[in-house]
Amino acid sequence: xxxxxxxxxxxxxxxxxxxxxxxxxxxxxxxxxxxxxxxxxxxxxxxxxxxxxxxxxxxxxxxxxxxxxxxxxxxxxxxxxxxxxxxxxxxxxxxxxxxxxxxxxxxxxxxxxxxxxxxx
Amino acid sequence: xxxxxxxxxxxxxxxxxxxxxxxxxxxxxxxxxxxxxxxxxxxxxxxxxxxxxxxxxxxxxxxxxxxxxxxxxxxxxxxxxxxxxxxxxxxxxxxxxxxxxxxxxxxxxxxxxxxxxxxx
Numbered sequence: 001x002x003x004x005x006x007x008x009x010x011x012x013x014x015x016x017x018x019x020x021x022x023x024x025x026x027x028x029x030x031x032x033x034x035x036x037x038x039x040x041x042x043x044x045x046x047x048x049x050x051x052x053x054x055x056x057x058x059x060x061x062x063x064x065x066x067x068x069x070x071x072x073x074x075x076x077x078x079x080x081x082x083x084x085x086x087x088x089x090x091x092x093x094x095x096x097x098x099x100x101x102x103x104x105x106x107x108x109x110x111x112x113x114x115x116x117x118x119x120x
Numbered sequence: 121x122x123x124x125x126x127x128x129x130x131x132x133x134x135x136x137x138x139x140x141x142x143x144x145x146x147x148x149x150x151x152x153x154x155x156x157x158x159x160x161x162x163x164x165x166x167x168x169x170x171x172x173x174x175x176x177x178x179x180x181x182x183x184x185x186x187x188x189x190x191x192x193x194x195x196x197x198x199x200x201x202x203x204x205x206x207x208x209x210x211x212x213x214x215x216x217x218x219x220x221x222x223x224x225x226x227x228x229x230x231x232x233x234x235x236x237x238x239x240x
Contacts, residue, residue: 001232001233002232003231003232004227020152022149029140029142029205031198032140032203044228073228076226076235077223077232078151079217079222079224083222085149097199099199102200103196103205104196104199105198106194108193111121112197115196
């Protein structure tokens with residue numbers, strides 16, 4: 001068995017990998033955000049999903065201010081080692097719009113159709 | 121209702137958005153790849169998921185050579201309009217290693233654990 005080293009992932013020019021968050025219970029795809037190697041290490045160490053905020057240029061412990069935390073259930077690396085899948089226990093809504101998931105707009109009909117309202 | 125225009129998405133410096141492919145039946149996250157605005161339009165028009173290959177710098181009609189096609193069931197845009205979720209009917213394996221999904225390596229224990237073998 002190989003010990004996992006976050007430095008062995010393929011990061012982009014900004015030193016980041018995309019991370020897909022999926023709900024452990026429902027299987028819903030919640031959101032996509034980004035991690036650098038340190039955020040990957042922090043997430044594994046704390047079991048609290050920690051992204052890198054590209055706008056704020058700082059660590060982003062998901063739910064730190066909103067309470068909408070993501071507890072890590074499993075972290076998976078893809079075949080090319082340039083993308084991660086975080087399987088999580090989501091508290092509250094994953095989306096900053098207060099919807100359960102970020103992917104609430106369907107466009108496959110050619111029209112933008114909102115599938116989900118903000119939580120009460 | 122607003123007509124969906126692929127030009128209204130937020131593309132990165134390379135003109136691309138990440139696209140998460142999820143299996144319609146099982147809910148499994150299959151893979152992550154990239155689309156430019158034309159690939160988004162082609163996918164909607166043909167209902168065959170068409171990515172942009174960053175290595176080959178050309179359209180990549182998923183399964184065109186392998187037969188492992190992705191039929192579009194729904195396409196969703198996230199809250200920031202910088203990521204897509206393609207819900208698909210996957211024929212055969214999504215991963216080029218012939219595994220059902222690309223995320224077959226678990227690292228949450230600190231060791232790399234392979235969860236899935238290539239299909240027979």
